[in-house]
Amino acid sequence: MSTQTVSAQSTSAQSGSLERLALNRWTFRTTPLQEFLEATVSRGIGSVGLWRQDIEEVGLEALRRRVDDAGLRVSSLCRGGFLTASAEADRAAALDDNRRAIDETAGLGAPTLVMVVGGVDRADKDIVGARARVTEAVAQLAPYAEERGVTLCLEPLHPMFAADRAVLSTLDQALDMAEAAGSPAAGVVVDTYHVWWDPYLERAIQRAADSGRLFGYQVCDWNLPLAAEPLHSRGYMGDGFIDFPSITRMIKDAGYTGDIEVEIFNEDVWATPAEESARIIAERYEQLVLPYA
Amino acid sequence: MSTQTVSAQSTSAQSGSLERLALNRWTFRTTPLQEFLEATVSRGIGSVGLWRQDIEEVGLEALRRRVDDAGLRVSSLCRGGFLTASAEADRAAALDDNRRAIDETAGLGAPTLVMVVGGVDRADKDIVGARARVTEAVAQLAPYAEERGVTLCLEPLHPMFAADRAVLSTLDQALDMAEAAGSPAAGVVVDTYHVWWDPYLERAIQRAADSGRLFGYQVCDWNLPLAAEPLHSRGYMGDGFIDFPSITRMIKDAGYTGDIEVEIFNEDVWATPAEESARIIAERYEQLVLPYA
Numbered sequence: 001m002s003t004q005t006v007s008a009q010s011t012s013a014q015s016g017s018l019e020r021l022a023l024n025r026w027t028f029r030t031t032p033l034q035e036f037l038e039a040t041v042s043r044g045i046g047s048v049g050l051w052r053q054d055i056e057e058v059g060l061e062a063l064r065r066r067v068d069d070a071g072l073r074v075s076s077l078c079r080g081g082f083l084t085a086s087a088e089a090d091r092a093a094a095l096d097d098n099r100r101a102i103d104e105t106a107g108l109g110a111p112t113l114v115m116v117v118g119g120v121d122r123a124d125k126d127i128v129g130a131r132a133r134v135t136e137a138v139a140q141l142a143p144y145a146e147e148r149g150v151t152l153c154l155e156p157l158h159p160m161f162a163a164d165r166a167v168l169s170t171l172d173q174a175l176d177m178a179e180a181a182g183s184p185a186a187g188v189v190v191d192t193y194h195v196w197w198d199p200y201l202e203r204a205i206q207r208a209a210d211s212g213r214l215f216g217y218q219v220c221d222w223n224l225p226l227a228a229e230p231l232h233s234r235g236y237m238g239d240g241f242i243d244f245p246s247i248t249r250m251i252k253d254a255g256y257t258g259d260i261e262v263e264i265f266n267e268d269v270w271a272t273p274a275e276e277s278a279r280i281i282a283e284r285y286e287q288l289v290l291p292y293a
Numbered sequence: 294m295s296t297q298t299v300s301a302q303s304t305s306a307q308s309g310s311l312e313r314l315a316l317n318r319w320t321f322r323t324t325p326l327q328e329f330l331e332a333t334v335s336r337g338i339g340s341v342g343l344w345r346q347d348i349e350e351v352g353l354e355a356l357r358r359r360v361d362d363a364g365l366r367v368s369s370l371c372r373g374g375f376l377t378a379s380a381e382a383d384r385a386a387a388l389d390d391n392r393r394a395i396d397e398t399a400g401l402g403a404p405t406l407v408m409v410v411g412g413v414d415r416a417d418k419d420i421v422g423a424r425a426r427v428t429e430a431v432a433q434l435a436p437y438a439e440e441r442g443v444t445l446c447l448e449p450l451h452p453m454f455a456a457d458r459a460v461l462s463t464l465d466q467a468l469d470m471a472e473a474a475g476s477p478a479a480g481v482v483v484d485t486y487h488v489w490w491d492p493y494l495e496r497a498i499q500r501a502a503d504s505g506r507l508f509g510y511q512v513c514d515w516n517l518p519l520a521a522e523p524l525h526s527r528g529y530m531g532d533g534f535i536d537f538p539s540i541t542r543m544i545k546d547a548g549y550t551g552d553i554e555v556e557i558f559n560e561d562v563w564a565t566p567a568e569e570s571a572r573i574i575a576e577r578y579e580q581l582v583l584p585y586a
Contacts, residue, residue, distance in 0.1 A: 125536045131492065160453040162490035163517055163534040173492040197455035199424065199466040224456055226523060241456040243418045 016044070020293065021285050022075035023278065024049035024218070024263035031274040033058065037070045039274040043282050047073035049218075049261045050108065052101060060107045067108070074110035075259035076153065076189075076216055077101065083137040084118035084130040084167060091133070098141050106148040111258075112215045113145065114153045114189055119164040130167045135177045142183035153189035153215045154178055158197075160230055171195055171204035178213050187213030190251065191263070193220050193234050196242045202250045209254035217251050219244065219289055220264045227267070234264045237284040248292035260289060309337070313586065314578050315368035316571065317342035317511070317556035324567040326351065330363045332567040336575050340366035342511075342554045343401065345394060353400050360401070367403035368552035369446065369482075369509055370394065376430035377411035377423040377460060384426070391434050399441040404551075405508045406438065407446045407482055412457040423460045428470045435476035446482035446508045447471055451490075453523055464488055464497035471506050480506030483544065484556070486513050486527050489535045495543045502547035510544050512537065512582055513557045520560070527557045530577040541585035553582060 023045055028036045033054060040048055054063055067074055080101040085091050098115075105113040117134045120127050138152065145152050154174040157166035168174055171188055178186035188208050195201055208214040221240030227233045237244050262281050269277055316338055321329045326347060333341055347356055360367055373394040378384050391408075398406040410427045413420050431445065438445050447467040450459035461467055464481055471479035481501050488494055501507040514533030520526045530537050555574050562570055 120534050122534060125534055126539075127490070127534075127536060128539065158452060159490040160451065160519070160523075163515055167490075169490050169492055176492075197420070197452040197460075197462050199462055199469075222456055226453070226519070228521070230453075230519060230523075241413050241415060241418055241420075243420060246419075246421065 017286065017290060018044045018282055019046040020258070020260050021045045021282065021290075022047040022049050022259040022261035023281065024078070024261050025051050025054055026078070027262055027264045027269065027281070028274050028277065030270045034066070035274055037066060037072065039278040040072060041070050042275075043278050045278070045282065047075040047259050049076045049078060049263065050074055050110070051078045052104065055104055055108075060104060064108050073259075074108050075261050076112050076114050077105045077108060077110045078114045079116050080113045080141075080152070081115040081166075082118040083134045084121065086121060086124070086129070086133065091137070095137060095140060098137075099144055102141065102145045102148055102150060102152075105145075105150045110150065112151040112153045112189075114155055114216070116155055116157065117166050117168045120162065120167060127162065127167055131173075134167060135180050138177055138186055139181040139183075142181040142186040146183050146185035151185045151187055151215045153187060155189050155191060156194055158194040165231075170198055170200075171208060172200060175204065175207055175211065175213060179211065184212060187215040189216030189218060190214070190247075191218040191220075192242050192244065192247055193218075193222055196222060196247065201247070205250045205254045209256060214251075214254060214256050216258065216261065217256060218261045218263045219248075219285075220262060223266070232265045232267055234266055236264065236269070236280055237262075237288045244288040245292045248289050252293055260285070260293060310579060310583060311337045311575055312339040313551070313553050314338045314575065314583075315340040315342050315552040315554035316574065317371070317554050318344050318347055319371070320555055320557045320562065320574070321567050321570065323563045327359070328567055330359060330365065332571045333365060334363050335568075336571050338571070338575065340368040340552050342369045342371060342407075342556065343367055343403070344371045345397065348397055348401075353397060357401050366552075367401050368554050369405050369407050370398045370401060370403045371407045372409050373406045373434075373445070374408040374459075375411040376427045377414065379414060379417070379422070379426065384430070388430060388433060391430075392437055395434065395438045395441055395443060395445075398438075398443045403443065405444040405446045405482075407448055407509070409448055409450065410459050410461045412455065413460060420455065420460050424466075427460065428473050431470050431479055432474040432476075435474040435479040439476050439478035444478045444480055444508045446480060448482050448484060449487055451487040458524075463491055463493075464501060465493060468497065468500055468504065468506060472504065477505060480508040482509030482511055483507070483540075484511040484513075485535050485537070485540055486511075486515055489515060489540065494540070498543045498547045502549060507544075507547060507549050509551065509554065510549060511554045511556045512578075513555060516559075525558045525560055527559055529557065529562070529573055530555075530581045537581040538585045541582050545586055553578070553586060
């Protein structure tokens with residue numbers, strides 16, 4: 001892996017049209033970190049969404065330095081969460097880990113920590129109980145985040161992940177949780193893959209914005225047929241069934257002006273050279289998202 | 294296929310505990326019709342959910358006679374719907390076909406027609422428009438059903454089918470549509486596989502019952518990992534992640550006293566002899582559903 005510093009000067013002059021575009025690191029999980037940062041900068045893309053795995057790999061300070069040196073911002077850190085455990089020891093460990101993730105978010109200068117809350121315990125199959133435990137944990141963590149100047153992005157995952165990944169399934173439910181936390185640091189991220197189907201999407205996006213809790217917007221498409229690992233059915237915008245102009249208009253009309261992060265988990269994308277993948281993403285973003293944002 | 298008449302006398306004396314249990318024909322799609330009816334009757338199960346394919350196979354009158362002779366009721370007919378087409382000719386054809394399905398429902402003496410409303414048109418990707426077309430079509434069909442003494446069960450499908458099978462994704466959305474139809478014949482079926490994840494499930498079930506629109510309850514489990522064809526991940530109650538006691542209590546508390554239909558699409562179940570499959574279903578029903586119903 002190249003460790004040379006990426007120069008902000010290498011930014012191509014694209015009249016700043018990609019300034020709000022963020023590339024999520026996991027979209028390029030097969031690309032070495034430095035190459036990923038270079039591909040981002042060379043297209044004039046404004047920021048990157050990072051993962052805790054990146055911190056593990058190079059260390060927090062070195063990671064921040066590399067991003068700063070490249071002239072990039074960090075749009076978000078993935079991920080906290082996994083707060084559904086019922087055993088006291090597991091619960092305490094999860095809270096500790098989330099406090100570390102919050103510290104790391106602040107340490108990277110990222111505005112928000114994305115939270116995937118965890119699934120149902122097969123032993124009790126009690127989804128209502130699991131949800132109550134998440135609500136309680138978020139209320140414990142939000143003041144900690146608030147003190148450190150970062151927010152928590154509760155991420156509703158598609159209901160097909162309710163059993164094994166996130167009992168948080170809709171934006172309205174996430175907003176119920178965020179409001180129950182009683183802290184302005186608790187909010188939501190709208191990820192098109194997870195919420196595009198929601199019949200009450202527009203109302204929920206407006207609700208999030210009205211309560212000052214719309215902290216992120218992530219885009220990728222819903223591809224069919226589903227991949228063997230359904231999490232990997234995320235596609236380039238335009239390849240699937242999602243109406244990006246309409247959803248992006250909802251986001252804009254609600255008053256969102258933040259980063260727009262492209263997060264794609266897809267075996268074909270991971271097999272594509274980073275430069276080419278970044279080119280396709282920028283092109284689709286300029287066609288399907290930017291004009292409506 | 295055996296064509297002998299099934300005698301109601303062959304019903305085993307199970308003190309009527311399975312009187313509300315209904316076996317959906319598609320759970321036994323690999324079993325000849327007569328053998329399916331025999332397996333149902335011999336366990337003392339009260340009714341069967343039939344499909345339009347069964348009518349095609351033996352004819353409406355013959356099918357009704359076979360069911361009557363067996364001493365069974367028909368819990369529902371599957372299925373109407375597919376109402377999202379935007380082209381006028383396609384739309385008219387779909388309405389005609391649904392009127393025929395309503396006639397068949399009445400002709401079989403079944404109380405309700407289950408409706409799977411159809412997916413998104415990939416050409417326009419307009420899920421909001423597709424939903425509006427369904428709402429309009431249901432309003433056109435409901436009076437026709439009302440005149441014939443049957444109801445329409447709008448079936449919200451799991452959001453993972455929003456693109457290709459049903460833009461109707463939650464119970465609340467189905468109730469919005471049913472209410473907009475302005476007819477008491479428009480209502481909903483609660484299928485655990487499709488709605489178990491809904492954070493507002495209890496409230497929506499109560500809403501359905503309060504408005505006199507809770508017309509059906511279908512049970513099967515949510516199995517993981519998802520099958521290659523996700524529709525076939527339905528499992529025997531108890532094999533997956535669904536909390537049947539809790540959901541069944543919601544149904545009971547809402548005042549539902551109708552049939553409880555087991556509809557399982559699953560390659561393993563289809564490879565199991567009908568007698569054995571019916572035995573497992575009856576056992577799981579008596580463990581996980583009946584005590585709470």
